[in-house]
Amino acid sequence: MTAAIIDGKAFAAGLRQRVAQHVARLREDHGLVPGLAVVLVGDDPASHVYVRNKGEQTKAAGMNSFEFRLPDDAPESALLERVAALNADPAVHGILVQLPLPKHMDAAKVIDLIDPAKDVDGFHVVNAGKLAVGADGIVPCTPLGCLMLIRDRLGPRLAGLNAVVIGRSNIVGKPMAQLLLRESCTVTVAHSKTRDLPALARSADILVAAVGVPEMVKGDWVKPGAVVIDVGMNRIPKADGSGTRLVGDVAFAEAAAVAGHITPVPGGVGPMTIACLLANTLTAACARAGLPVPAL
Ligand SMILES: Nc1nc(=O)c2c([nH]1)NC[C@@H]1CN(c3ccc(C(=O)N[C@@H](CCC(=O)O)C(=O)O)cc3)C=[N+]21
Numbered sequence: 454m455t456a457a458i459i460d461g462k463a464f465a466a467g468l469r470q471r472v473a474q475h476v477a478r479l480r481e482d483h484g485l486v487p488g489l490a491v492v493l494v495g496d497d498p499a500s501h502v503y504v505r506n507k508g509e510q511t512k513a514a515g516m517n518s519f520e521f522r523l524p525d526d527a528p529e530s531a532l533l534e535r536v537a538a539l540n541a542d543p544a545v546h547g548i549l550v551q552l553p554l555p556k557h558m559d560a561a562k563v564i565d566l567i568d569p570a571k572d573v574d575g576f577h578v579v580n581a582g583k584l585a586v587g588a589d590g591i592v593p594c595t596p597l598g599c600l601m602l603i604r605d606r607l608g609p610r611l612a613g614l615n616a617v618v619i620g621r622s623n624i625v626g627k628p629m630a631q632l633l634l635r636e637s638c639t640v641t642v643a644h645s646k647t648r649d650l651p652a653l654a655r656s657a658d659i660l661v662a663a664v665g666v667p668e669m670v671k672g673d674w675v676k677p678g679a680v681v682i683d684v685g686m687n688r689i690p691k692a693d694g695s696g697t698r699l700v701g702d703v704a705f706a707e708a709a710a711v712a713g714h715i716t717p718v719p720g721g722v723g724p725m726t727i728a729c730l731l732a733n734t735l736t737a738a739c740a741r742a743g744l745p746v747p748a749l
Pocket residue numbers: 503549550551552553574594686699718719720721722723724725726727
């Protein structure tokens with residue numbers, strides 16, 4: 454069997470277009486323009502690229518993009534003051550503080566200060582709690598994007614399928630598990646202490662890899678026909694020593710020979726993350742204005 458490749462880049466482009474249509478209607482009918490504020494601390498080159506992409510895609514969707522930069526050595530209080538100002542700003546519907554933060558800053562403390570209604574990353578404990586109890590809240594972008602790709606391939610009925618999520622981070626693994634549980638999958642969360650991970654992975658109809666270990670998931674870990682979602686973003690040196698290349702947590706060629714559907718890296722989950730960020734910003738703006746939240 455050879456897997457069908459899930460084109461996350463194309464799916465994300467479609468999602469961004471649907472967001473843009475809703476944004477245009479909001480502007481015409483209600484004079485409302487959703488606004489996303491991104492705060493970047495320090496000068497990590499990769500973070501700069503991500504933040505620039507976010508700003509460009511925000512504007513392309515017809516929304517306002519606000520960018521704030523703080524130097525690497527800024528005191529934590531400067532970031533907290535910035536977040537407080539954005540919480541109070543009615544033109545800002547979404548706030549994203551780019552992670553990771555410099556070591557002298559406490560990410561949990563910063564996220565805790567973000568108004569949960571503006572927390573478009575879905576990282577605030579209020580939003581994590583809402584997801585856990587099945588209440589409406591803001592869902593983290595990467596797992597939300599993964600779920601959209603899974604539903605695109607398996608249809609809306611995921612009930613009873615075995616899902617294995619490798620990785621237990623607050624940003625991907627845990628919310629991914631909650632979302633799949635909400636879909637009535639039988640969910641197992643695996644991690645570094647899990648025994649016989651290959652056998653467990655082979656039981657999965659839906660296998661999500663979010664560990665940050667390059668090409669860890671081998672072909673013989675995959676159940677024939679499974680849907681394999683690769684959240685990994687690992688930069689490794691090229692074989693010929695000329696620079697780096699991006700690989701996922703899944704050994705793509707091996708896994709694709711066995712899976713039914715598989716996401717590539719790049720061009721899979723990554724583009725969905727930013728598209729879902731725009732969707733979450735639209736959702737937050739509608740909710741703030743008391744307008745119905747569009748289905749995307
Ligand atoms: N508060 C916060 N929220 C985030 O959502 C957040 C963050 N901090 N810090 C950094 C990570 C990383 N991240 C990515 C988003 C898009 C791609 C993406 O679009 N990747 C493309 C291209 C990758 C490339 O070529 O470099 C792809 O996979 O095809 C990747 C990574 C969001 N993050």
